[in-house]
Amino acid sequence: MKSEGALEKILEKGEFAVTGELGPPKGNDVEVIRQKAEYLRGNVDAINVTDNQTSIVRMSSIATCALLVQMRLEPVMQMVTRDRNRIAIQSDIFGATALGIKNILCLSGDHQIFGNQKEAANVFDIDSIQLIQCVKTMRDEGTLLGGEEKIEGKIRLFIGAAANPFADPFEFRVVRLAKKGKAGVDFIQTQCIYDMDRFKEWMRMVRERGLHKRVHILAGVTPLKSGGMARYMAKNVAGITIPDSIIGRMVKAKEPVQEGVKICVEQIEQLRQIEGVHGIHLMAIEWEQRVPEIVKQAGLLPRPTAS
Numbered sequence: 001m002k003s004e005g006a007l008e009k010i011l012e013k014g015e016f017a018v019t020g021e022l023g024p025p026k027g028n029d030v031e032v033i034r035q036k037a038e039y040l041r042g043n044v045d046a047i048n049v050t051d052n053q054t055s056i057v058r059m060s061s062i063a064t065c066a067l068l069v070q071m072r073l074e075p076v077m078q079m080v081t082r083d084r085n086r087i088a089i090q091s092d093i094f095g096a097t098a099l100g101i102k103n104i105l106c107l108s109g110d111h112q113i114f115g116n117q118k119e120a121a122n123v124f125d126i127d128s129i130q131l132i133q134c135v136k137t138m139r140d141e142g143t144l145l146g147g148e149e150k151i152e153g154k155i156r157l158f159i160g161a162a163a164n165p166f167a168d169p170f171e172f173r174v175v176r177l178a179k180k181g182k183a184g185v186d187f188i189q190t191q192c193i194y195d196m197d198r199f200k201e202w203m204r205m206v207r208e209r210g211l212h213k214r215v216h217i218l219a220g221v222t223p224l225k226s227g228g229m230a231r232y233m234a235k236n237v238a239g240i241t242i243p244d245s246i247i248g249r250m251v252k253a254k255e256p257v258q259e260g261v262k263i264c265v266e267q268i269e270q271l272r273q274i275e276g277v278h279g280i281h282l283m284a285i286e287w288e289q290r291v292p293e294i295v296k297q298a299g300l301l302p303r304p305t306a307s
């Protein structure tokens, strides 16, 4: 085993995995984390903790993950290369694994221009693919990046990364996934999927290259809260495509909350049928309380045991 974590064990057993996203507080209020964590407990196999997503300052992913470990939950520490050079990255990986973190999601990160600290320095010393290589070297070779310095102790991490099947140019998306696979990624979590036809086409290209046999692919889903949210995301969030049929359903719905949950459950049912999809990644942005009913309605409970 690479990590001895529950997520790795469940995926290696061939079970359909469920991960859920938790956004840390914009401050140090631990109660916010506790409350969100309790909505996810028992409903997901591992909890992704975002790293200052959209470049908005929040509690660090490492600290939030360490709190989840204390709560006997399994976190996936998201780490962006936007804010750290390779010294800070490797130092943080030492600390994170010492604190009991077993999964990492390697990301470049949203540009700081989208956030609340637009003047921040843009580090990007290494990119997401180099970060994957770095973690793999630390884990499998027991050395720092560059291969010379031996590490004291053992790094055990299940290595993940993101993929966006909806960004342009479309053909480049699978090439980028292949590069992440070659760098040593174990699992992939995708951007949220609304355009099922395009996702199916992406998965066809993934299977054509045999990538689904080397990397576990977890399909991203985000429940829509309202017609306004659907319209906003379709218009303003780069790399997200929402078909007019879904926007129409949300806009016309008498009970938009229930309609959003229903659409999400339907999407999960469709994703489960696609060859090569090994799980879902539920990103219920600031809506973690809806996770239990979505997972239940999608027939994904009870969650399998890791042992």
Ligand SMILES: Cc1cc2nc3c(=O)[nH]c(=O)nc-3n(C[C@H](O)[C@H](O)[C@H](O)COP(=O)(O)OP(=O)(O)OC[C@H]3O[C@@H](n4cnc5c(N)ncnc54)[C@H](O)[C@@H]3O)c2cc1C
Pocket (backbone or CB within 6 Å): 049, 050, 051, 052, 053, 054, 055, 078, 080, 106, 107, 108, 109, 110, 111, 127, 128, 129, 161, 162, 163, 164, 167, 176, 189, 190, 191, 192, 220
């Ligand atoms: C599941 C998930 C979780 C996320 N969590 C966070 C988070 O916690 N914090 C945060 O800040 N952001 C987060 N993001 C956003 C993400 O980091 C950005 O959307 C990023 O631009 C794309 O993901 P990446 O980091 O893996 O990018 P990468 O695969 O590293 O690519 C970065 C961008 O540059 C483009 N690119 C790279 N190389 C080339 C090239 N040679 N030619 C042309 N284009 C190129 C890619 O296509 C991509 O658009 C998340 C995204 C997803 C899907």
